[in-house]
Amino acid sequence: MxxxxxxxxxxxxxxxxxxxxxxxxxxxxxxxxxxxxxxxxxxxxxxxxxxxxxxxxxxxxxxxxxxxxxxxxxxxxxxxxxxxxxEKGRDLAPVLIEIALWSGRHNPAAHAMTGFLDKIEADRQGAEARMRAGELP
Amino acid sequence: MxxxxxxxxxxxxxxxxxxxxxxxxxxxxxxxxxxxxxxxxxxxxxxxxxxxxxxxxxxxxxxxxxxxxxxxxxxxxxxxxxxxxxEKGRDLAPVLIEIALWSGRHNPAAHAMTGFLDKIEADRQGAEARMRAGELP
DNA sequence: GTTTTTACTTGCAAAATGCAAGTCCTCGTG
DNA sequence: CACGAGGACTTGCATTTTGCAAGTAAAAAC
Missing domain, CATH: 1.10.10.10 (Winged helix-like DNA-binding domain superfamily/Winged helix DNA-binding domain)
Structure with a gap:
């Protein structure tokens, strides 16, 4: 309500x-x-x-x-x-990924995550598929 | 403040x-x-x-x-x-695009925009580039 | 010089947020 | 089977954020 x-x-x-x-x-x-x-x-x-x-x-x-x-x-x-x-929720994976990549590009204090984000950027399709499948990237 | x-x-x-x-x-x-x-x-x-x-x-x-x-x-x-x-703001184009595409896929009342969204989906790179350049899609 | 446009502030009621403290089952144990 | 602990939430406020309406200030237009 x-x-x-x-x-x-x-x-x-x-x-x-x-x-x-x-x-x-x-x-x-x-x-x-x-x-x-x-x-x-x-x-x-x-x-x-x-x-x-x-x-x-x-x-x-x-x-x-x-x-x-x-x-x-x-x-x-x-x-x-x-x-x-x-499915509707899992389908937000690309949104989450683009947000994370944007932050990686523009947050000057994002050092800790860069390795992680680089991997996502290198294989965006795979990362998205894994997120959709519920396998933590 | x-x-x-x-x-x-x-x-x-x-x-x-x-x-x-x-x-x-x-x-x-x-x-x-x-x-x-x-x-x-x-x-x-x-x-x-x-x-x-x-x-x-x-x-x-x-x-x-x-x-x-x-x-x-x-x-x-x-x-x-x-x-x-x-540049940081224009670089949010992919985020906006993914959000819009997600809505198009899952909002049952998104008829009015489907033509628009289909065009974006068909040429995502182009749509992104145009948004970045400030040319309304 | 008075009225309009443009870009905001300000005031205040209503709604959302945040923290701490319950409540209501269910499970594990003696 | 009583009893404490775990898990998932409510409930009660104080604080913060939102939202409407109205007001202000400076430059343009007339």
């Missing part, structure tokens, strides 16, 4: 996308699932940036409503749920 | 980028400059989605501080300023 659908929708595809992940955290959650393999609420909560628990819960609901992630009971652990990216 | 630099910086390139344009409006401003050719405050204010004037002013300041846009006096009109994308 608290529907936020198409609040700013103008017909522009960029605006459609921002309606879904145009905020501080949504893309980071998607990144944690796509490149870090995070699957549970706890794993997402322990991400690199420290999202707070209420925001994470809200974002997961929104992303689920937008068809980016699914939520299912963990068959092996009754108190746990497994979040997963849908 | 009200420094927001690296508030959430974790070293991740995605987080670096979101620090700069991870909000509701920044990318739309960049889009208006990159694909609509908006150059003045007034043109940006009259964008497709209706940003409010105080937010626009603040975003322009942040984007300028982040090296994405420049602001200069209009030599032909003393009361006007000309905003322009820097």
């Amino acid at each position: 608290t529907q936020s659908r198409s609040k700013y929708d103008s017909g522009c595809p960029v605006a459609y996308a921002l309606d879904i992940f145009g905020d501080r955290w949504s893309l980071l959650v998607i990144r944690d699932m796509a490149v870090k393999g995070a699957r549970t609420y706890g794993e997402l909560l322990a991400g690199w940036e420290g999202i707070s628990t209420n925001i994470l819960a809200q974002r997961l609901k929104q992303l689920e409503a937008a068809g980016i992630v699914t939520k299912a009971k963990d068959p092996d652990n009754g108190r746990s749920y497994v979040y997963a990216l849908t | 009200t420094q927001s630099r690296s508030k959430y910086d974790s070293g991740c390139p995605v987080a670096y980028a979101l620090d700069i344009f991870g909000d509701r409006w920044s990318l739309l401003v960049i889009r208006d400059m990159a694909v609509k050719g908006a150059r003045t405050y007034g043109e940006l204010l009259a964008g497709w989605e209706g940003i409010s004037t105080n937010i626009l002013a603040q975003r322009l300041k942040q984007l300028e501080a982040a090296g994405i846009v420049t602001k200069a006096k209009d030599p032909d009109n003393g009361r006007s300023y000309v905003y322009a994308l820097t």
